[in-house]
Amino acid sequence: MKTTPYDKLEEVQDALAKCMKCGNCMAVCPVYLTEKEEGAYARGKLSIAEAILKGDLDLKDEDVQEKLFNCLVCTSCMQNCPCGVDVCKIMLSLRAALARETGLHPIKKVIFGALKNQPFFDKAMKAGAALQWMGLRKLQGNAGYEPRFTMGLSIKRIFPGLAATPFRDQAPELIKAKNRKTKVSFFTGCAFNYIFPDVAQDVVEVLRENDVEIAIPKEQQCCGIAVFAHGDIESARVLARKNIDVMEKTGADYIVTACGSCGESWQHGFKELLSEDPLYGPKAEYWKSRTYDISTFLTKVIDYKKPTGRVEATVTYHDPCHLKKVMKVFTEPRSILNAIPGVTLKEMAKPDACCGSGGSYTITHLETSMAITGRKMDDIRKTGADGVITGCPGCMMQLSEGLANSGQDHVATHYISLLARSYREARKSKTEEIKHAA
């Protein structure tokens, strides 16, 4: 098998040579805009990469590691790069080289090991759901949980709770459609499975309303984006191959996702990881072009049923980084929102500025992460909207926490939930009409 930059750091040389140090990435890097230091954004990090390859800096140097992980992998820099530098590839190759040289941090090792072992991971998450009251205190209403102990963190953290019954335990493996238009396999991802099963139910409800047959294979795995991002390439490959096998077995025409990071994995990450794999490389390539975010699937693949039920809401839409910047999905969610009677969409300034989540970044770099979220909250408040809509569970968590911290009394909602609500309203008024007639 030929090597990739993820297996051999020297292979990033060509990608690195493309950077002309113009600094355009500075204007859009959420970390730079918070920290105002050259090492915070892509140009600085690429120069550190150059120094590592030249032998001027040591990859194992703690200060170097600190720089490599002070990045949300939001890819904002890549959108603004005149030279088309694949910053993501370079950053993840460096992290992979680091993991090879120094081994993974022991805690990461345990977590990533668990992720690869789906039945074990599943049990652990369920145990977590049952035991979460021990560490977390439930907040009023829907706001989530706050830690009972501060754990030395400087800002009060608010976590969404783990669901008592994960989504895939609630849902059947196959939901048939009467007038079947097509068959999709719903790749739920961990966040919908364990934290937001109600949103996953909304995805199912919307697909059913559109006569789509849905496979929800129970043995699907974590997409592996966090594992990949931390440089554990072999674990990420194991997850990618397993997921491809599982999805292939369903015989679906398409894979549908509702999470920017899961969709990103299918459209980009798996292909990156398996590019030199003679068996799975072509499979990753095949599914890349057959994976859609649910909004794209509805608006561009099938001619979805236009929502007629009224949902009174003035909302603003936040573009998840991986959804907009990797999957290039940003008009579709808006067109769905605009199609719902009663919904008014008020755009915020910079709707595609990162929310500050970055997966585990918000845990490892709390202060910078929350400062980024703080700017987002200001932009949200200025719209006067009373609801924040987005398209990724990671952003939902981060935005909800930011909203609670900034005293705005609503949580972030997935656009699919609004569409499901509209369909529901339409069904309700239809039932009432029939009742009335009878």
Place this chain on the structure above:
Amino acid sequence: MLDTAIIKQLEDIVGSGNVLTKKADLVTYSYDATADMPSQLPDVVVMPATTAAVQKIVLLAKEKSLAIYPRGAGTNLSGGTIPLKKGIVLSFQKMDKILEVDPENLTATVQAGVVIQALSDAVAPYGLIYPPDPGTVTTATMGGSVAECAGGLRGLKYGVTKHYIMGMEVVLASGEIFRFGGKTVKNVTAYDFASLFVGSEGTLGIITEIIAKLIPPPKFRKAMLASFKRLEDAGNTVTGIIKAYVIPATLEIMDKMTIQTVENYAKVGLPTDAEAVLLIEVDGGAQQLVDSEAEAVLKVIKENNGEVKIAQSDAERDQLWAARRAALPALAQLSPTTVLEDATVPRNRITEMLVAVQKIAAKYQLKIGTFGHAGDGNLHPTILADARNKEEMERVHQAVDEIFAAALKLGGTLSGEHGIGMAKMKYLKSELGESGLNLMRRVKEALDPDYMLNPAKMVPVKG
């Protein structure tokens, strides 16, 4: 490594979070946006937030004989911020407050680290603009762009940075704080210090605060694209438009190599069979005025065998501008190293300069795309190379030498808007002569006798 006592003193001045000494950090301040330059690690990076802190740092550096490199966003194209002689990089990225917008006097007062775009955003609600618009508006700082006298696309009609600076606060090499100018339109008190410090590239004083002039934007505009089968026709059109006493807001040119690269990259509908295109925009306070200027421009284009496409909507205008803005990115995609020059000639010599660049490209077998501000005579011959290829870089250096020689021969100048820094220092004598170099040295030594400020830029270090 600097004496820990000095680091401690710097930390006392700005706080320990604003002093960087780790190698991983120093690496990221060892370069700027200039291609093909040596890099050098500073001893320390200090990020002040106030003028008082800057003053203390200068006094400390003076006492300890350390060099200081004032640095904005490090986006300059002259090697102007590379800390060649080690010492202190003074980063203004955290000193970024907009102190005041005064719509009655049409001024804004800002700290040196304010990004140009942030100033534009802040004055937009007042219906005002700050016209200088270098390609780096979204990243470059006011301090940096004033120190470099940055230009941009609107230079022809609206001027460049130096036309918009009304006053400043500067920390001198002596450690004194000096304020001059203000909000008055007229001011002839003492020497014209704005002219001294604008474009001084951090070698004469450290700019900490700036009073900038604002203007109301033009209300009407018309953009068009003219394509030509012969380079001479494009050049003559530029001269013809000015001769017709029309001053367009922008008058940009792209040569064949650039056109083809942009079209291949961005698919914006440029005529790939043309030898050159001109992108022209006229603007003004009244529709009638703009229409009559556009008429005059169209006539000149026709007389010079050009084909013209007028933007009928804002969307079409944006598309034309997207094509121009794509010039550098598109060229930069072709090769790892992009050497961007800015030799400038009187605008009636623009055709000769374009031809000269093409000949130089052929002679040294290099790919050179030329685009730029034709109306200003300010061209950007962009050499595409790979810094890892030593033999090719040797040819690049020879070509650059000849480009400068050609510009000077045509009565032009080494640099229209990028500055001298360390990149063009060796060519200074050919433009200024011995007496010029002597004057440069005397000015430098009058203000900074110890060569503490941005040493080895603009004026060679003594001895």
